[in-house]
Amino acid sequence: MKIVVDRARCTGLGICESFAPEVFEVDDNGDLVLSSETVPDGLESEVEQAVTGCPTEALRLEK
Numbered sequence: 001m002k003i004v005v006d007r008a009r010c011t012g013l014g015i016c017e018s019f020a021p022e023v024f025e026v027d028d029n030g031d032l033v034l035s036s037e038t039v040p041d042g043l044e045s046e047v048e049q050a051v052t053g054c055p056t057e058a059l060r061l062e063k
C-alpha cells in the first residue's frame, strides 16, 4: 500500500511521527519526510493510526 501526502494540507506538527516514527519524520524545516513510500511489512497498524490521527487529513493510503 502506498502512502500519499497532501503537502498543501500538512502543517508539520508531527502527530504521524508519534504513531509511526519508523516511517514519518518532520525535519528541522517542518517538512514531512517519509522513509518509505509504501507501508513497510509489520507497520500496517502504526501507519493506519498515523493516517487517521493526522488532524488535517493530509495522509491517505492508496492500494
Ligand code: SF4
Pocket: 009, 010, 011, 012, 013, 014, 015, 016, 017, 024, 026, 032, 053, 054, 055, 056, 057, 058, 059
Ligand atoms: S500529522 Fe498530518 S499534518 Fe502533521 S506532520 Fe503528519 S501529515 Fe503533516
